[in-house]
Amino acid sequence: MTHHMNHTGRLGGFNFGRGGGGGLGRMALPLAIGAIAGLAMSQGRKLAVQGPSIAAGDWMDALKLEHRGVERLFEALLATDETQKLKRNMLLGKIAYALTKHANQEENVIYPALKEAQPNGQADHLSHDHAQIKTFIFELKRMDAADPRWLLRAREFFELIQHHVREEEDEIFPGLYASLSEEENGKLTTMMNWEGYKVA
């Protein structure tokens, strides 16, 4: 949410500066400074979001750490009741944001690497899970959070996530990791961190 606000503000600032009629006029300068500050803030925020993943070490540790984060958010979400609409929507928003970043890393780097190393359909299976995850997020966002079915749907969503995470962590990721050289794993880590940073 903050991301969109910063982004719009930044664009607005630039547009106004240009529309002001050539160069940085008296009105445009503060806006330009604001735009630069906004840009720096958004870079800092991106680093703060991607930092823990980078600090985790290699790509597999980073993805595991993100799994734990999403699980914690789900535990809080599943502990809510029908009177806590705002909290439900806030937690769902956080989950959706974390999963979008996570999915960008997996879908753009790890799954293609998996498909190349092990062309046995596992990568396609995991991609299919991600499509289902997006459907769950869409459905829950559209549903009234006070609806008695909301929590049941959220629970089904978490079951899918847990199953997906277990497959990745217990079997598929260690298999891929072991099949690659240290250098190849290092390259994947760098590529994956960049994909995460882009959407952090």
Ligand SMILES: [Fe+2]
């Ligand atoms: Fe994952």
